[in-house]
Amino acid sequence: MAAFLARRLGQAVLIVAGITLITFLLMYLIPADPARMIAGRNAPQSTVESIRQQLGLDRPIVEQYLIYLSNLLQGDLGRSYMQRTEVGELLWSRLPATLELMAGGIFFELLIGIPAGLAAAAYRGRLPDRVIMVAAFVGVSAPQFLVGILLLYVFAVELDWLPLRGYGGLDNLLLPALTLGILGGGWYARMMRSSMVDVLRRDYIRTARAKGAGAGRILVVHGLRNAILPIVAMIGLDIGIFMSGVVVVESVFGWPGIGQLAWQAIQRLDIPIIMGVTLIAALAIVLGNLLADMVAPLIDPRIRLRA
Amino acid sequence: MSRLSVEELTVGFNTDHGPVDVVEGVSFALDSGAMLGLVGESGCGKSVTAMAVMRLLATPPARIAGGRVLLDGVDLLRLSEAQMRRVRGDRIGMIFQEPMTSLNPTYTVGSQLVEAIRLHRPVGRREAWAQAGALLEQVGIGAVRRRLGQYPHELSGGLRQRVMIAMAIACSPAVVIADEPTTALDVTIQAQIMELLDALRREKGMGLLLITHDLGLVARYCDSVIVMYAGRIVERAPVKTLFAAPRHPYTHGLLASIPRLGRQQERLPSIRGMVPSPGLRGAGCAFADRCDRAVAACRAEVPPLGPADSDHGFACWNPLP
Numbered sequence: 011m012a013a014f015l016a017r018r019l020g021q022a023v024l025i026v027a028g029i030t031l032i033t034f035l036l037m038y039l040i041p042a043d044p045a046r047m048i049a050g051r052n053a054p055q056s057t058v059e060s061i062r063q064q065l066g067l068d069r070p071i072v073e074q075y076l077i078y079l080s081n082l083l084q085g086d087l088g089r090s091y092m093q094r095t096e097v098g099e100l101l102w103s104r105l106p107a108t109l110e111l112m113a114g115g116i117f118f119e120l121l122i123g124i125p126a127g128l129a130a131a132a133y134r135g136r137l138p139d140r141v142i143m144v145a146a147f148v149g150v151s152a153p154q155f156l157v158g159i160l161l162l163y164v165f166a167v168e169l170d171w172l173p174l175r176g177y178g179g180l181d182n183l184l185l186p187a188l189t190l191g192i193l194g195g196g197w198y199a200r201m202m203r204s205s206m207v208d209v210l211r212r213d214y215i216r217t218a219r220a221k222g223a224g225a226g227r228i229l230v231v232h233g234l235r236n237a238i239l240p241i242v243a244m245i246g247l248d249i250g251i252f253m254s255g256v257v258v259v260e261s262v263f264g265w266p267g268i269g270q271l272a273w274q275a276i277q278r279l280d281i282p283i284i285m286g287v288t289l290i291a292a293l294a295i296v297l298g299n300l301l302a303d304m305v306a307p308l309i310d311p312r313i314r315l316r317a
Numbered sequence: 318m319s320r321l322s323v324e325e326l327t328v329g330f331n332t333d334h335g336p337v338d339v340v341e342g343v344s345f346a347l348d349s350g351a352m353l354g355l356v357g358e359s360g361c362g363k364s365v366t367a368m369a370v371m372r373l374l375a376t377p378p379a380r381i382a383g384g385r386v387l388l389d390g391v392d393l394l395r396l397s398e399a400q401m402r403r404v405r406g407d408r409i410g411m412i413f414q415e416p417m418t419s420l421n422p423t424y425t426v427g428s429q430l431v432e433a434i435r436l437h438r439p440v441g442r443r444e445a446w447a448q449a450g451a452l453l454e455q456v457g458i459g460a461v462r463r464r465l466g467q468y469p470h471e472l473s474g475g476l477r478q479r480v481m482i483a484m485a486i487a488c489s490p491a492v493v494i495a496d497e498p499t500t501a502l503d504v505t506i507q508a509q510i511m512e513l514l515d516a517l518r519r520e521k522g523m524g525l526l527l528i529t530h531d532l533g534l535v536a537r538y539c540d541s542v543i544v545m546y547a548g549r550i551v552e553r554a555p556v557k558t559l560f561a562a563p564r565h566p567y568t569h570g571l572l573a574s575i576p577r578l579g580r581q582q583e584r585l586p587s588i589r590g591m592v593p594s595p596g597l598r599g600a601g602c603a604f605a606d607r608c609d610r611a612v613a614a615c616r617a618e619v620p621p622l623g624p625a626d627s628d629h630g631f632a633c634w635n636p637l638p
Contacts, residue, residue: 217411220371220373221405222436223432311422311470312422
């Protein structure tokens with residue numbers, strides 16, 4: 011276990027270092043000049059040059075990267091070009107909203123996806139299966155903004171049960187989380203179905219039936235535990251995906267998450283923020299996967315964590 | 318009186334080429350404490366027969382087209398699924414061929430045994446765990462406390478099959494169906510498992526239906542035997558009678574293909590040809606094309622199983638003397 015964790019954390023460091031390098035190079039390759047953007051279109055060239063110097067953008071790219079890395083190792087993510095705020099602080103302030111939305115989104119994905127997938131597998135090839143799979147397909151392919159606006163219209167405007175926009179209480183969280191749940195639930199349903207269909211063919215399912223277990227018990231007790239691992243892996247991925255922000259849903263619902271921060275930073279070429287968000291996303295993906303891998307042996311005793 | 322009596326059971330499957338009967342008019346009876354061998358090559362319908370008795374076939378594609386399966390006089394084929402569920406595991410236990418894959422890998426041996434008990438008996442957890450321990454002892458597993466907490470992958474094949482047996486007898490069923498229970502095991506373990514099954518059926522008075530292609534096992538443990546070929550019973554007899562004087566050429570061929578010590582043979586006799594696929598069987602006896610004794614009648618009409626008044630029945634127009 012300790013060896014496993016040490017190895018995986020070592021991998022995580024390498025992955026994060028690689029990600030920062032790639033992002034850094036991409037920023038360098040973009041044919042736009044952050045110094046010019048800060049100074050403004052009409053500012054004289056001398057102002058632009060002094061800003062460039064101030065930000066260290068005049069130094070060679072390798073040197074810039076090494077400076078960034080050495081700051082990073084001291085926990086300094088740099089300052090935003092535009093707001094002059096520390097990137098670490100900016101990210102930190104967005105973290106609660108992002109985590110809330112992540113938890114809510116994954117909650118609804120599971121709440122929708124798992125029962126739907128189980129039902130589809132249980133009725134494989136019959137009407138409920140087809141209806142669920144079509145619904146899952148629609149959910150997966152529907153645009154985020156459409157589902158979000160639709161939910162807003164129904165529950166906030168027409169029924170007036172929930173607030174229109176904003177952040178704070180659980181009532182604010184409900185609609186954006188449900189939007190993510192509907193969109194992602196389709197993936198979960200499909201994954202759950204195919205995994206369960208496979209499990210239902212196994213010999214031990216036949217044994218369970220021969221023991222006199224009913225259909226529901228076979229599905230939930232004997233099937234689910236054997237079929238759930240791909241779902242756990244998907245949750246691990248979703249942790250990474252949601253951590254880097256869900257731009258559209260955050261915009262529709264006015265949700266102050268990392269996605270909005272990233273979007274604004276990209277528009278303004280605020281490289282330190284972009285780097286920071288990328289870093290967080292990479293870390294979250296690594297940690298999400300690590301979490302999924304560590305949960306797996308608790309579900310299937312045959313799985314051992316190996317360094 | 319027979320505990321289990323199967324009468325004229327016919328099972329069909331819907332295939333891409335239309336419906337095909339894979340078990341046709343199979344009848345047999347199983348008494349308390351008796352061991353009946355059901356023998357035949359792969360694909361002869363012996364497992365399908367067992368699965369049909371348990372009503373474990375997926376319908377569709379399978380379809381029980383006719384017959385009765387009487388357990389203590391009650392026709393299982395007429396029960397609702399909920400009623401049938403109370404029969405499975407309680408009145409009829411089943412043991413499968415693959416001990417490696419037949420136990421749920423994500424639950425401990427103990428919890429799977431406890432489930433088998435509690436599905437049919439209103440006992441508390443603590444009592445069920447005690448019973449599970451006793452069951453393991455009955456099937457010859459020591460260090461019960463430790464074994465109950467282990468997962469299937471931590472056990473050897475032989476131990477797993479013992480656990481399967483413990484599960485099958487958990488509710489003291491009237492009948493146990495063992496579908497190739499030793500095929501996947503080492504020879505030495507095979508003997509242990511068969512001795513265990515033999516002892517249990519005598520002690521508990523369970524009727525045991527042993528499905529196998531191993532005639533050696535049948536000779537040693539069974540009281541009587543039925544031989545299936547291409548979905549039909551071709552011969553049924555007490556074991557001694559069948560081995561001493563088989564009447565059906567197929568049975569004769571099966572017996573001749575068993576290697577024997579002390580007999581110098583250049584080559585083991587085998588039955589030429591292959592079992593015809595269901596759906597490709599002609600009008601007459603399904604064995605006719607492989608049979609040296611085939612006469613004109615064999616290709617014209619399926620021979621009936623008879624004589625009815627004898628305990629030795631065979632379905633052949635030109636039986637061995």
